[in-house]
């Protein structure tokens with residue numbers, strides 16, 4: 001009698017255990033199936049995203065921002081290092097470097113060397129300082145030779161532009177990584193990124209275009225003139241940059257400085273250009289709450 005009861009109980013436990021293992025097996029199968037169906041590249045996904053059905057995040061991309069400036073502008077570099085040193089983005093690895101032509105004065109060799117030793121964020125091109133006679137060509141075409149690595153994107157920016165790296169990276173995240181040209185299209189009133197060219201305030205190219213500029217004779221033959229306009233002409237002549245994106249109204253000139261290229265500061269800003277004076281920089285930094293995250297401390301009161 002007792003033996004029979006024990007036997008029945010054992011059978012029940014066995015049935016329960018079998019059921020449980022089936023359930024676990026089904027659950028595992030379901031998870032594996034969801035991962036395979038919903039997220040093709042397993043490296044960029046995990047089980048949480050598979051189960052919640054959220055789109056798998058794309059891998060982080062890399063961006064080199066080259067700010068074209070002159071060796072003598074020590075104060076500007078100091079300031080821009082502060083402005084960019086406190087910014088970052090969770091979706092991109094962004095490196096900011098200062099770009100200028102060969103040094104010409106003895107004191108530059110000492111002072112710029114100090115900067116390089118401390119910050120390692122300077123590129124000195126083999127050229128003589130110029131606005132519209134080939135510096136941008138030298139910059140873009142030299143990169144494959146002089147950089148230790150490649151980037152997904154390369155940007156050329158002015159030293160009188162304020163870039164907001166997080167909105168910049170967010171705007172790029174869903175966009176193409178190849179055959180790509182991004183910026184603020186000229187003419188100012190236009191919304192068509194194919195019409196002419198992207199303003200020199202800050203335009204961006206994918207790495208395959210940088211390699212093309214390095215190798216093609218189209219840019220090599222056409223280096224004199226307004227640098228931003230030239231880049232647009234090279235790409236059109238070479239039938240390059242089938243993917244283009246003009247980021248308006250997020251990029252613009254500082255209010256009141258340049259007709260239809262200017263408008264008021266707006267929260268979704270990526271770039272504000274033509275910041276020539278301190279009061280303009282202060283206005284912009286204040287508007288975007290750049291110093292709001294300063295921590296409280298007994299060491300200072302600001």
Ligand SMILES: *[C@@H]1O[C@H](CO)[C@@H](O)[C@H](O)[C@H]1NC(C)=O
Nearest residue numbers: 045046047048049054056057
């Ligand atoms: C899984 O993906 C989610 C959503 O993208 C993310 O927040 C989380 O950090 C990821 N976890 C791991 C361990 O990668």
Ligand SMILES: *[C@@H]1O[C@H](CO)[C@@H](O)[C@H](O)[C@H]1NC(C)=O
Nearest residue numbers: 102124125126127128138142
């Ligand atoms: C710099 O450019 C000049 C003229 O284009 C060339 O003669 C010289 O060899 C270059 N120097 C270096 C270090 O590449």
Ligand SMILES: *[C@@H]1O[C@H](CO)[C@@H](O)[C@H](O)[C@H]1NC(C)=O
Nearest residue numbers: 141142143144145146214215
């Ligand atoms: C293009 O890159 C190659 C290989 O890195 C280099 O030898 C060449 O000098 C570069 N061209 C220009 C115009 O800098």
Ligand SMILES: *[C@@H]1O[C@H](CO)[C@@H](O)[C@H](O)[C@H]1NC(C)=O
Nearest residue numbers: 216217218219220221222237
């Ligand atoms: C570049 O210039 C050279 C010499 O003037 C010429 O032979 C060549 O055809 C030109 N290439 C292009 C793409 O215009």
Ligand SMILES: *[C@@H]1O[C@H](CO)[C@@H](O)[C@H](O)[C@H]1NC(C)=O
Nearest residue numbers: 266267268286287288289292
């Ligand atoms: C700056 O902070 C103020 C106050 O917290 C807020 O109202 C405003 O929207 C912020 N501006 C931007 C551009 O985020």
